[in-house]
Amino acid sequence: MADSTSKPDRALPSFLELVGYAAIGAGFALLLAKSEAISWFRIQEMFRFQSFHMYGLLGSAVLTAGVSLHLLKRSGARARNGERIEIEDKEGTPGMVRYWAGGTLFGIGWGLLGACPGPLYTLVGGGVTVYLVALVAALAGTFLYGLVKDRLPH
Amino acid sequence: MIEFLSQPWPWWVAGPLIGLVVPVLLLFGARKFGISSSLKHLCAAGCGSKKPKFFDYDWRREGLWNLAFVAGLVGGGALAFGVLGAGGETGISAATWSDLAALGIERQAGPAPREVFGWDRLWTWAGGVSLIVGGLALGFGARWGGGCTSGHAITGLANRQWPSLVAVLGFFAGGLAVTHFVLPLLLGGGVDG
Numbered sequence: 295m296a297d298s299t300s301k302p303d304r305a306l307p308s309f310l311e312l313v314g315y316a317a318i319g320a321g322f323a324l325l326l327a328k329s330e331a332i333s334w335f336r337i338q339e340m341f342r343f344q345s346f347h348m349y350g351l352l353g354s355a356v357l358t359a360g361v362s363l364h365l366l367k368r369s370g371a372r373a374r375n376g377e378r379i380e381i382e383d384k385e386g387t388p389g390m391v392r393y394w395a396g397g398t399l400f401g402i403g404w405g406l407l408g409a410c411p412g413p414l415y416t417l418v419g420g421g422v423t424v425y426l427v428a429l430v431a432a433l434a435g436t437f438l439y440g441l442v443k444d445r446l447p448h
Numbered sequence: 449m450i451e452f453l454s455q456p457w458p459w460w461v462a463g464p465l466i467g468l469v470v471p472v473l474l475l476f477g478a479r480k481f482g483i484s485s486s487l488k489h490l491c492a493a494g495c496g497s498k499k500p501k502f503f504d505y506d507w508r509r510e511g512l513w514n515l516a517f518v519a520g521l522v523g524g525g526a527l528a529f530g531v532l533g534a535g536g537e538t539g540i541s542a543a544t545w546s547d548l549a550a551l552g553i554e555r556q557a558g559p560a561p562r563e564v565f566g567w568d569r570l571w572t573w574a575g576g577v578s579l580i581v582g583g584l585a586l587g588f589g590a591r592w593g594g595g596c597t598s599g600h601a602i603t604g605l606a607n608r609q610w611p612s613l614v615a616v617l618g619f620f621a622g623g624l625a626v627t628h629f630v631l632p633l634l635l636g637g638g639v640d641g
Contacts (some may be wrong), residue, residue, distance in 0.1 A: 304509040307477065312516040314476060320518025320527065322469050328453075329462030332536055334560040338543040341620075347539075350459035351466065352601060352619060358467030359481075359606035366471055377478035381607050384594060396593025396602070397615035401491020403586030405630070406578045410597040410641035411586065411631035413482040415518050419525025420535055423558060424567050424579065431583025437485040438584070439591040440502035444616035446592065 305375070323416040334408025341405060342420050391447040403432075470603055479513055482599035484590035486511070486518040511633040535559045551635040564635070574634045585622075593618065 300349055307315070332334045340348035366379050371381055386392075404410050408430050409417060414432070417425040439446075461585065471481045489511030492503040493541050528534035540618045551623060553561045562569075570573030578605025590596045591614045 296480060298568060305504075305594075306509055307513050307516070310494065311477060312512065315473075315479075315516040316475065316520035316523065317514045318472055319517040320470065320524030321520075322466065322517075323521040324528050324532065325457070325462045325466050326521075327525060327534035328457040328532060329459060329466075331462075331466075332534075332559050333538050333540075334565070335538045335540045335544065335548075336580040337587075337623070339527075339540045340484045341623045342544055344541045344547075347459050351463040352597075354460060354463030355467035355575060356480025356601050358464040359470040359602055360467075360608070362468065362471035363474075363606050364475060365466070371475065371587035373475055373478035375477055378477055379474045381474075381480055381603070383607075384604060384609045386611065388614045390611065392592050393614040394613045394618045394621075396589050396591070397618020398589070398622040398625075399585050399591050399618075400589030400596060400615075401614055401619040402626050402630075403582045403584070403589055403620060403623075404597075404622035404623070406582030407586060411487065411590065412596075412598060414586075415483075415486075416525035416528070416551065417559060419522035420527070420529030420559070422565070424565055424570065424602075425560075427570065427579045428583035428586070429635060430481045431483075432587030432590075433487050433578045435584040435587025435589070436484075436504075436591055437491045437500075437587075438508045440488075440491060440500045441627025443502050443591075448592075 310377075322412065323419065326413055326416050327420065332409060332413035332420075337404065337408040395447070403435075414443075456539055467602065467606070472605060473517075477513060480596060480599075481512070481603045483521075484587070484596035484599065485513045487587055488591060489514055550637060551631060553635065578636060589622075 326332050331351060336348055337344045344389070363381065371379055376378065405412070409425065412433065414425050414429050418429060468480045473481050477588065485572070488503070489507045492499065492505060492507035492511065493515075495503050529572055548561070549555070553563055564574045564578055566575065570579065595612065595615060597619070600612040600615040605616065
């Protein structure tokens with residue numbers, strides 16, 4: 295997920311809205327779990343190019359997300375709460391160090407865990423509690439980045 | 449119906465629906481799909497008054513929705529595993545089973561190999577490195593790279609962002625390196641704790 299640029303006029307979500315976000319998250323977790331995207335074995339299969347499953351999953355997700363984004367932008371639709379729908383461009387140029395270096399480091403984590411952040415939360419909820427260790431380590435990694443950010447090339 | 453839902457769902461059912469999370473979040477509250485940001489918001493929420501600049505922002509306005517979203521992921525995980533039979537027999541290819549057997553991983557059900565992931569395996573090389581080093585790299589890399597699979601591979605690519613394509617190539621470079629060079633050392637070399 296990308297760093298969100300500050301929108302100072304953001305309203306604090308209401309309790310009901312938070313329930314709505316949680317419900318969307320729950321639906322997403324069902325999709326991750328039932329498509330086996332949460333499986334270490336599936337990630338291994340993907341990195342060994344031995345099945346189309348994960349590529350089909352990611353590719354078709356990008357396709358529906360892309361078509362919806364296109365339609366939303368063209369129609370000028372607004373969100374339910376009246377806010378304008380916009381996705382800010384990723385900052386800087388594709389050649390920036392942060393994208394390949396940060397991306398590769400993330401990939402090392404993905405390969406070792408066989409799970410990225412969404413599946414980590416889903417696995418913990420599903421009772422595979424040892425992945426809590428990975429979540430805490432990921433929090434530590436995030437915090438560490440915040441500490442050394444200004445000394446890293448970006 | 450339950451019978452159908454209890455089977456693993458094919459990619460062509462789950463994939464398009466996963467992509468729809470992007471417009472659903474936008475239409476619901478103009479929020480951009482991304483999960484690793486929740487880790488940043490948790491750091492911001494957990495820091496005291498003297499927080500590093502990176503975490504010094506109004507995490508409630510920026511990130512409370514995101515924390516509710518990931519709480520939903522935990523609940524959805526419980527539902528999927530508890531009611532809908534997730535985490536059972538996996539349908540990976542025979543070729544992958546055979547590769548994994550060479551690394552000492554038996555054919556089994558469940559979402560992760562018991563030889564590596566389990567509280568009783570945490571102090572082995574394979575288990576500890578996978579969870580702790582893997583988690584650190586995941587969290588650090590996601591913020592340095594500005595996103596994870598949801599923010600870059602799904603939202604970023606769908607929004608045709610070149611930086612996201614570079615990041616996703618990085619994800620694969622890192623994952624391929626671990627799979628083909630690190631795991632054989634970690635699992636196959638008789639390294640055990």
